[in-house]
Amino acid sequence: MRAVVFAGRLAEIRASRLHATGRLASAVAASQSHVTLSAQTHIDWIARTGHTERIPIPNARALAAGFHFGWAIGPEGAASWGSDTRGQTAGGGAVLRDASQVASGLDHALLLSGDQVYTCGRAYMLTVNTDGQLGRGSRAYERELAPVDIPARVVRVRAGGDTSLAIADDSVWVWGNAEYGQALGPAADRIPAPMRGELAAEAGRVVDAAVGGSFVLLLNDHGEVYAAGYGALGTGHVKEDVPRRITGLPPIADISAGLDYAAALTTDGCVYAWGINRHGRLGDGVEGKEHVYRPALVEYDGRVSSVACGSDALIALAGVDE
Known part of the structure; x- marks a missing residue:
């Protein structure tokens, strides 16, 4: 089991460095x-106010957190809970028994079953006109899971904000909001269907990604991180038109992105x-809102096994003896 630690603000507690909460968990996600x-x-679903709901899904091996909704991969397959006002939970309950991965943006979700990507949530609504993050090239208001056409064998899905991303064996595909260049190509208002991202040869083989509100991070098989x-x-820098390697980092195993850190x-x-250090969530002992432009080591006397960037707090899982 692992203890949850955090920096920032959560449940009316303020901490400017990583601080143990005493909770035990095996996986974490944050929104x-x-x-x-x-x-x-079970799953503990903890609001920013500290209110906790218990979701009766045991031994969930994958989690995704959206804005007032969540998804998990449990014994019965993919399952969802929370708000479905925009179809982001596909009606709630369990679906896709063979789903292996799940990812959530603000108002949409991606699931991976085999090498097929499925999406649900808010696409183009005439009254909202968001960013095509469902990848179907449609202006329909979608409430049910439906497949996305990607001409490659997808092995991982990621999402953040109103942008979606899929990693294939030798390529990365992005769709949705692209106005800041986070879709790995020329900036565009929106991309309604998956587009192959433009990667420099030195980026190597991408094995994971994290999607922020206006940026994307890519992790390659050498443990290097690229940002665009x-x-x-x-x-x-605050703007990169093509993925640039973040220098000065040791080999990296996992990455996470909030909207702005x-x-x-x-x-x-x-x-x-x-990124933006609101509420001291960067764990550097400072509670100001200044922008930290380069990676800074978070001081913590323990070995961390997983990280997740929430709104006001950086959440980590750290190994402990039972």
Whole structure:
């Protein structure tokens, strides 16, 4: 089991460095509204106010957190809960028994079953006209899961804000909001169907990604992180038109992105964070809102196994003895 630690603000507690809460969990996800923790018998769904709901899904092996909704991969397959006002939970309950991965943006979700990507949530509404994050090239208001056409074997899905991303064996596909260049190509208002991202040869083979509100992070098979878009890039700049490597990081095993900050977990269990430091969520001992342009080591006396960027708090799982 692992103890949850955090920096920032959560449940009326303020901390400017990583601070243990005493909760135990095996997986974590975070969004603008909630922190989601997987325990052996259930899921804890914790609002920013501290109110906790127990979701009766045991042993969830994957979690995704959206704005007032969540998804998990449990024993019965993919399951969802919370708000369905925009179809983001596909009606709630369990679906796709063979789903292996799930990802959530603000108001939409992606599921991976085999190598087929499915999406649900808000697409183009005549009254809202959002960004095509469902990848179907349609102006329909979609409430049910439906497949997305990607001409490659997809192995991983990621989402953030109103942008969606799929990683294939030798390519990365992006759709949805692209106005800041986070879709790995020329800036565009929106991309309504999956488009292959433009990657430099030195970026190598991409194995994971994290999507922020206006930027994207890519992790390659050498443990290097590349960033593109606008905002919390970690490159020393606030705008990168093409993916640029974040220098100075040791080998990285995992990455996470909030709307305007990000974190990286090293292969030896240390955490680096950068971006807007609201509520001290970068764990550097400072509670100001200044922009940290380069990754900074988060001081914590323990080995971290997973990180997630929530609205006001950086959540981590750290190994403990039972």
